[in-house]
Amino acid sequence: MRAVIQRVKRASVTVENSVVGEIGPGLLVLLGIEPVDSDEDAQWLAQKIGKLRLFANESGDWDRSVVDARLEVLIVSQFTLFASTKKGTKPSWHRAAKPEFAEAMCARFVERLNEVIPVPAKTGRFGAMMDVALVNDGPVTLLIDSKLRE
Numbered sequence: 001m002r003a004v005i006q007r008v009k010r011a012s013v014t015v016e017n018s019v020v021g022e023i024g025p026g027l028l029v030l031l032g033i034e035p036v037d038s039d040e041d042a043q044w045l046a047q048k049i050g051k052l053r054l055f056a057n058e059s060g061d062w063d064r065s066v067v068d069a070r071l072e073v074l075i076v077s078q079f080t081l082f083a084s085t086k087k088g089t090k091p092s093w094h095r096a097a098k099p100e101f102a103e104a105m106c107a108r109f110v111e112r113l114n115e116v117i118p119v120p121a122k123t124g125r126f127g128a129m130m131d132v133a134l135v136n137d138g139p140v141t142l143l144i145d146s147k148l149r150e
Contacts, residue, residue, distance in 0.1 A: 007140035013124035023072035032081025050116035
């Protein structure tokens with residue numbers, strides 16, 4: 001699993017002119033699934049995201065996580081995180097999981113994350129064309145890969 005994590009002031013996902021997921025301050029997680037991902041990857045990534053200290057305390061030090069600060073998380077599946085651009089200029093998606101597997105693993109990740117965070121995660125709609133809007137806070141953007149454990 002690969003995740004792009006953005007600290008946001010707010011974020012939303014719209015499908016066909018209808019908002020399907022929306023949060024205030026917290027984290028926007030763009031989530032990519034590959035065929036070799038497992039429940040272990042989902043568990044590790046959920047724990048990592050829940051405990052990342054990306055939010056400031058009263059002194060301005062980044063020592064609070066979404067769990068500590070009781071903030072929200074919006075998860076958006078994004079197969080393009082496993083694009084390969086080695087050949088030419090047209091990305092290849094062969095490293096991304098097939099939709100059936102990816103949808104199940106994405107749901108599993110949401111379940112695992114909800115076991116960690118105090119406020120249930122919001123999501124986009126798997127497989128839909130989504131408009132994702134956000135106000136990045138900082139900006140703070142991280143890339144985490146469960147296979148690399150970083």
